Amino acid sequence: xxxxxxxxxxxxxxxxxxxxxxxxxxxxxxxxxxxxxxxxxxxxxxxxxxxxxxxxxxxxxxxxxxxxxxxxxxxxxxxxxxxxxxxxxxxxxxxxxxxxxxxxxxxxxxxxxxxxxxx
Amino acid sequence: xxxxxxxxxxxxxxxxxxxxxxxxxxxxxxxxxxxxxxxxxxxxxxxxxxxxxxxxxxxxxxxxxxxxxxxxxxxxxxxxxxxxxxxxxxxxxxxxxxxxxxxxxxxxxxxxxxxxxxxxxxxxxxxxxxxxxxxxxxxxxxxxxxxxxxxxxxxxxxxxxxxxxxxxxxxxxxxxxxxxxxxxxxxxxxxxxxxxxxxxxxxxxxxxxxxxxxxxxxxxxxxxxxxxxxxxxxxxxxxxxxxxxxxxxxxxxxxxxxxxxxxxxxxxxxxxxxxxxxxxxxxxxxxxxxxxxxxxxxxxxxxxxxxxxxxxxxxxxxxxxxxxxxxxxxxxxxxxxxxxxxxxxxxxxxxxxxxxxxxxxxxxxxxxxxxxxxxxxxxxxxxxxxxxxxxxxxxxxxxxxxxxxxxxxxxxxxxxxxxxxxxxxxxxxxxxxxxxxxxxxxxxxx
Numbered sequence: 313x314x315x316x317x318x319x320x321x322x323x324x325x326x327x328x329x330x331x332x333x334x335x336x337x338x339x340x341x342x343x344x345x346x347x348x349x350x351x352x353x354x355x356x357x358x359x360x361x362x363x364x365x366x367x368x369x370x371x372x373x374x375x376x377x378x379x380x381x382x383x384x385x386x387x388x389x390x391x392x393x394x395x396x397x398x399x400x401x402x403x404x405x406x407x408x409x410x411x412x413x414x415x416x417x418x419x420x421x422x423x424x425x426x427x428x429x430x431x
Numbered sequence: 432x433x434x435x436x437x438x439x440x441x442x443x444x445x446x447x448x449x450x451x452x453x454x455x456x457x458x459x460x461x462x463x464x465x466x467x468x469x470x471x472x473x474x475x476x477x478x479x480x481x482x483x484x485x486x487x488x489x490x491x492x493x494x495x496x497x498x499x500x501x502x503x504x505x506x507x508x509x510x511x512x513x514x515x516x517x518x519x520x521x522x523x524x525x526x527x528x529x530x531x532x533x534x535x536x537x538x539x540x541x542x543x544x545x546x547x548x549x550x551x552x553x554x555x556x557x558x559x560x561x562x563x564x565x566x567x568x569x570x571x572x573x574x575x576x577x578x579x580x581x582x583x584x585x586x587x588x589x590x591x592x593x594x595x596x597x598x599x600x601x602x603x604x605x606x607x608x609x610x611x612x613x614x615x616x617x618x619x620x621x622x623x624x625x626x627x628x629x630x631x632x633x634x635x636x637x638x639x640x641x642x643x644x645x646x647x648x649x650x651x652x653x654x655x656x657x658x659x660x661x662x663x664x665x666x667x668x669x670x671x672x673x674x675x676x677x678x679x680x681x682x683x684x685x686x687x688x689x690x691x692x693x694x695x696x697x698x699x700x701x702x703x704x705x706x707x708x709x710x711x712x713x714x715x716x717x718x719x720x721x722x723x724x725x726x727x728x729x730x731x732x733x734x735x736x737x738x739x740x741x742x743x744x745x746x747x748x749x750x751x752x753x754x755x756x757x758x759x760x761x762x763x764x765x766x767x768x769x770x771x772x773x774x775x776x777x778x779x780x781x782x783x784x785x786x787x788x789x790x791x792x793x794x795x796x797x798x799x800x801x802x803x804x805x806x807x808x809x810x811x812x813x814x815x816x817x818x819x820x821x822x823x824x825x826x827x828x829x830x831x832x833x834x835x836x837x838x839x840x841x842x843x844x845x846x847x848x849x850x851x852x853x854x855x856x857x858x859x860x861x862x863x864x865x866x867x868x869x870x871x872x873x874x875x876x877x
Contacts, residue, residue, distance in 0.1 A: 339459055340466040357490030358467070362459055363498040370502070372844035378455075387462045388455070395844075 313353055320354055324364055326403040327354075329396055332374060336391035339365065365390055373399050435478040439464065442486060449492060451500035464489060529572065529700035536568040536696055537689035544688050555610055559598055562618035565692045566625060567591050572696055573628035576703070583632045590624040594867070601871050608812040609871040616816075616866040622647070623860035640853040641768050646702055648765035652716065653698040661690050714769045718779065721762050725782050728759065728789035735796060752797050753817060756824050759790045763831065764852055776839045784835045791828040797821055812874045816866050823862045827855050 331337065331345050343361055346354060368374045373396030380386040392400075439461065447457045464485050471481035489495070543564050547557040567588075574587050598617060603610040629646060630639040665686065669679040766783055798821050805814050830851050837843045 338462075340463045343463070357494070358463060358485075358488045359460060359490040359495040360498055362456060362463075363495075363502040366456075366499075367502045370844075370846055372846055385462055385465070386458065388459050 315354060320356065323354070323407075324356070324360075325368070326400065326407060328361075328364060328368065329373065329392065329400040329403065332390055332392040333397065333400055336389050338387045338389050342390070368396065371395070371399075435468065435482050438479075438482050439468075442482075446492060446495075449496035449499070451496055456499065460489065525704060526700065528575065529696060529704075532568045532572040533693035533696040533700075536565050537693040539568070540564045540688045540692040541685070544684075549688075550684060555603070555607075555614075556599070558614045559610060559617070560595070561614065562621045563591065563595055563598070565695050566618070566621040569696050569699055570625050570628050572699065573625065577628060577631035579628060579632060583628065586632070587624070587628045590627075591621070594621065594624075597868055601876060603871065603876045607871075607876055609874055609876055612812055612816050612870060613867050616863045619863040620860065620867055623856075623863070626856075626860075637850060637853040640856055641849060644764050644852070644856070645768040646699075648717075648761070648768065649702045650698050652712065653701045654694060657694045657698055658691075661694070717762060717766045717769060721766055721779065721786060722782050724759055724762060725786035725789065728755075728786055728793065732789045732792045735793070749797060749801065749817065752793060753820060756790055756794055756797075756821075756828075759786055760824060760827065763787055767849055767852060770845070776841070780835065780839060784832065784839060787828055787832045787835060791825070791832050794821055794825050794828055798825060812870055812877065815870060815874075819862055819866070823858055827852075827858070830855070 327346055327349070328342060331342050331349075337345070339361055342365075343356065343358055346356060365374065365376075369376055369390070372393060374390045374392055377389050377391070378386055379389055442464070443457055443461055446452060446460060447454070452460075464482075467485035467488065468478060468481040471484055472478055476484070543557065543560070547554050549557055570587050570591065574584055577583075579587065594617060598613060601613075626640070626643045627634055629643055630636065633639050665683060668682070672682070673679050763783055763786065766779070770779075798818075801814065801818050801821060805818065808814075831848070834843060834848045834851050838845055838848055
């Protein structure tokens, strides 16, 4: 399925927040996770992840730290804050509301609601 | 492998040349690129092929740079942010338009001056309307630059029309205090009106409000520079022409008002188009003067507290202190707007807290003295205006001190400090508007 780019943009923040909720991470790993989760259907331009991460940092949803692993290059790690968790919870409520509404007008797609309930 | 390394280096240099992307961002992007290449090579591609795919996936540099600019608007807050997707950032005729508006303002002030007979006569309407002769041109300049629609133009023009009516229909007494207050506060009100076209109508955006604060600080710096240069030019002209028997005062009468009015628009244009110049200079100035002002304020606060002068401020001292508080607030605001939000608290933040806290204590003392005076002698227009200004400042400084203390101990994000100031900006505008609109009738135009 081709996903509209507005929808990709809208889902980017909750996706990144949710990935960071599993533990701190860095840019490339986050992107790989997005690809795996969406089975390649969410087409992200790799570079765009970074302005998004920086916005989350400015809003206080994540903290950052530069760290150099013994074998590798210096890289910036992102870690979710309590504010970020709250924002994620808020996003989840919004997406549940949206999917529920869509589900109501599309009676055939019962699978959608089930998917949401499992969240 | 050799060739990939050089390709990466080239790519890195290319990305680093994008205006809104800084060194750390490039490091981060490069790390990403290398990961991607490594993974693709493991999957069987040659490093060269991996490089090509990784670069392609990274996205178009223009789009990427614009995204960075949108987020880090402080790094380059106008060029990319305000330019539409593919139109050139600034056309070559940009300066022509700026100078046309500057010339219009210069002519307008000259017509008004001739009508007033200034400086032989000094009718009060001239001083009262001064802002209205110049600032509409600046507003129109921005309205054109931001390509406002009809609604935007109407919303830009309406406050000027209202101000012109209010200021000129009120029947002020002769030697009226309220009239002087209006002359002092109207330019402030009109400056806030300019925020609307400056922000292209998006006045709710806190980021754009911060841009406007930054613009105000940088405009001020440019204006002072132009004024200094103009002063030197005038002095030299006088020195050269006076021996030849030319009446230099007559020349100054013509050149000074027009120059001062035109410079308002030229300075705004310079801020917009020569951003990089002032961007380097302004943080240095604020870094230089914030500690000095902090020191001066701290010393003054201690001296007043120890010597017990706290109760005996006289009128002149009160107005000096008020001016000082406004300057400190300006410095703090500008310092906030020029700061990189993501860095952790540093010594500049501590110094700023000292400045804000000292200003707060001074403000409390000034307020105490003022309330005592009002208690003894009752309300007058001047005292009311000063009291209001001090209360507005007190709330702002208290909020700023509280938040920056919490920021220093790591309890709140820097973002909150910015938010506090940008949320508070309309309060200043409202208070100045109150002095212009409400105070004169309240005191019977005395």
